[in-house]
Amino acid sequence: MGWIFAVLIALVALLLTKPGWRWFYIAGATANRDLTALWAYIKLLRYTKRHERLNYTVADVFERNVRAHPDKVAVVSDTQRWTFSQVNEHANKVANVLQAQGFQKGDVVALLLENRAEYVATWLGLSKIGVITPLINTNLRGPSLLHSITVAHCTALIYGEDFLEAVSEVAKELPAELTLFQFNNENNNSQTTEKDIARSKNLNALLATASKDKPNKAQVNHHDKLVYIYTSGTTGLPKAAVISHSRYLFIAAGIHYTMGFQEEDIFYTPLPLYHTAGGIMCMGQSVLFGSTVSIRKKFSASNYFADCAKYNATIGQYIGEMARYILATKPSEYDRKHRVRLVFGNGLRPQIWPQFVERFNVAKVGEFYGATEGNANIMNHDNTVGAIGFVSRILPKIYPISIIRADPDTGEPIRNKDGLCQLCAPNEPGVFIGKIVKGNPSREFLGYVDAKASAKKIVKDVFKHGDMAFLSGDLLVADEKGYLYFKDRTGDTFRWKGENVSTSEVEAQVSNVAGYKDTVVYGITIPHTEGRAGMAAIYDPQRELDLDAFAAILAKVLPAYARPQIIRLLTKVDLTGTFKLRKVDLQKEGYDPNSIKDTLYYQTSKGRYELLTPQVYDQVQRNEIRF
Template sequence: MLQMLTVLLVVPLVLFLFCSDYCKSAFQIFTRDLKFITNVLLFKIRFRSLEKKETVAKIFTSILSKHSHNVAFYFEEQKWTFLDVEIYSNKIAHFFKKEGYSRNEIVALFLENRPEYGCIWLGLGKIGVVSALINTNLTGEVLLHSIKTAKVGGIIYSSTLKNVIGIIAEKIPNIKLYQLNDKIETCNLLRGAVDLTTKLKTQSESSPTEDINNGKLTDKLLLIYTSGTTGLPKATVLTNKRIIFVNVGASTFAKLSSDDIVYTCLPFYHGSAAAGITWCFLFGLSVVIKKKFSASNFWNDCVKYKCTVFQYVGEICRYILAAHNDTEFHVQHHVKKIMGNGLRPQIWEKFVRKFNIKQVFEVYGSIDGNTTIINTENKVGAVGFFPRWASFISPVKLIKCDEETGAPIQGSDGFYQLCKTGEPGLLIGNIDFKNNMTGFFGYQDKTDTEKKLLRSVFRTGGVYFNSGDILVQDESGYFYFRDRTGDTFRWKGENVSTSEVEAVISNLLNLEDAVVYGVKVPFHEGRAGMVALIDRTQSFNVNNFYDNLNHYLPMYCIPLFVRVVRSVSLTGTFKLLKVDLQREGFDVGKIKDKMFVYDVNKKSFVDLNEKMYDDILTGKIKF
């Protein structure tokens, strides 16, 4: 009788729990949050353990003792063991110490992807010298700005980028130049430059133990540049503590180990690629380095090097999928995990199904911010989550903002207002300068730092980091990216500063003004650049316009669409004008102004007509 009663009570309960959609969802969220708590605790334990070793250089020393003959870097047909990395980085440390560089001085790295890249900043870090990682797409005044804003004392550049440095060399006479020559090239140096390749041959291979031991957790290690809402690139300060913290977090939640082989084709001046190198130094895993991304060769490379993880930005995944879109995929690869940001929901499921990817770790965050979240649950389209039951302790908040400009909205009491579930809002992160998780270390320029802060947000005295991004959170606590605010948009995986491009175009054409903004283009990730030229005198000549822009701007910064206008609205502010222009986009049916579009084949701007417009909308023309 008791057994029958038990069956009558338990069976319906079990059926309810496992058959009710609501209860299934509740159970999934419970297990997700339990795993989240476990990962947080594990992460704290791992971080505390590494934190005691204080610096990346010290941690690498302990990794070296276990993995000295294991492969650290795969590059083309080269294999760099951890011992090779140790020797090369030691030579860098000894040479630059002899050159007179001391702790906290800064040396810029202007190099394409190669094994020496990580070895150089590790070696400089051993003697406390900071490496500024400069975007290799930069030229002219923007490159000059990046060098000067970081107050660098020297520049290490590759022979392939020699001409770019040569153009600005006369404007930086007090900065030492160190040229890293490729083996296949003869030594043809810029005037006054040091042949670094030759100099390193005679340097000691021994570890600079005393300098390494003098390193502190709070020492600066890297400066990584970001295009913010204020215009020109800003140098973000990364201390040893911050770098260890972020990379321990990523590796813990993604369950990375020394058995993993990570494929990275992202440029090494990016924070994501720097993370890949750091995983190698901190945890002893191997990294496959590619000079340049190739969608058609991607899976062949993964098979060749037996990669288990690859880092992506959304565009990379789209390119890989497109390269195999019309063919059956039968490649037997070892990739089980992918990690990055910007994987579009529209291709997410197609990508993981076609290529048999077991786990997607979509990450939201920025190298300069304090608001990092991660999607560990394969939730399509989500950039991360935070348990809603713990929202009162969450460092990440969404506040109401203007739909057009993204400016945060204050209530009648002067404080900002939290968004409701499902309501898009500006993501901000609580700053606790004593806390690794929510600390904000700012930029090299203190003025830039202050511009990213929101004070007295919910109460008097509170300080938050303004991400400049609009997200939305659902009932289950998942966050979804909606848009980027301010004067920045994303194209080809890069942040484009509209202020920077506007300044270049205005100076180049000597026009009254130029308004740059991002527009949506079908079948493309992010926003393409468009410029409205205010030409009252009708003096604009489109001939050679692209060639001139290409001389001053990286390719991804060059607007693809040009609109020539004779006047601007006097009723709105400059930003409102930009919003109006952005709404109209490049629709030839609505816009009567003259418009041009970049022709990929001709490498120049041509008239934007109805046929080309239709071809862009249907995907026949792609950029």
């Protein structure tokens, strides 16, 4: 009996140390989450491996859906209702026209067109002959537009007549050998107007006589480049991220299996189709899985659920600040009069998550996180409020993503004595990374067209010498159960009064208190002070904000060090394609009332916000007013 007692003592000692009783609690609490995700991951790998083995392209998979249900609606909008066969016929016409014009595999033809059925059909058609399509952000003008066309080494540009003026502005600076094709809307199908660019060809006229049969077979492969998608960040010129056929399949299939989408689902997205979320994650459900996708040319918060009801949508998509805009609308009969069972996207802030699902009676939220160019992609599939995904505590090496210790300002990894990176402990913020494995669509990093820009996103010698990982540049934190939460971008956190301040967390609270208005928070330098003080720019053109009430409520939800010291009430906003204010531009402008037309306020020692006049500004510079 003594040996049995000794074994029991040894087992208890083992459980209390490695892995310990707590491990079993965590394992029990997260087993269903992890096993559900594991099964989805297995289905995803099986899907991608099969298509790789068959050397399938995106067009091959789409044509399979065309054969299965040619008369089913693929894309629907206010003005269009295209079946799978219609999309395919238009795609074939585009391919035949461009092939007849001498374009071939490896050529690069940019697309600048609003959300419409022809958008999808155009890049699909180009892909059938091996032409790569940079998807140009429709908001770009001038130097940014010119840069996007030239950085991708385009040989042609297809643009809609709605962008005639934008293209005309840069036409003289475009390479002489670059061919321009203008696509006209239904009411101007094949006519040429005086405003047309002289060197531009009328695409509608060419399509009218083109064959709708499948083009001559081009040797397009599973791993060939498909499209370029531009990062829309808040700084610098756009960078063209490479999306191959294999990566398109992986992204669209990844969210399909993880979120449990079905072929009979009807999707609604008001997102631009040049964006990864709208163009791949959502439209990919039609292209690859045969679902119907309803689109809108421009996002409207007040019409979001009305559109969902009109199209009988079962799944809605959001991104960035969309959910906040929708929540800020007046109550409507469509708030609950819809069939939406799930909304998915990224950027639904935890501070409004419960209010959103309660008001609109949404059963499930699927929050995802990932960069267009990156391989560190995660999803929250079990409705955990605020989480953007998770890393398994039971099987952490199945999906090799990690949070490593790094400088929050520069994002530079903090290394140990051996020169290797260090994992963060639970609840310790760090930079999110994804291990790079060449040839694996879930782990490969294709980067940008610009090789130098790609190199900046790779960190080497991570956990062993010679290995590599994609460096996201985002600060995340994992709790004890492995749920991951977004903290901020590296460089966006700042230190004030000896405390680290997360701009994203402060933005969320300031926006809520200000009635869900557009808000951006950033750190500014003030003479004679340590660190950076918080400044909030709030879009309030009608001057509706009661600053006394605002300050009083803010004092209840934010600690003193996190409250903005200076407020700027914006009369106009410049948003990115993902509905983010351009933070760096505002940060550079600072808080000088002599050069800023917007009204500025500063927080007094009593906690109130008072007008920041040129006289007050001078007193701050002389250290006569202190924060």
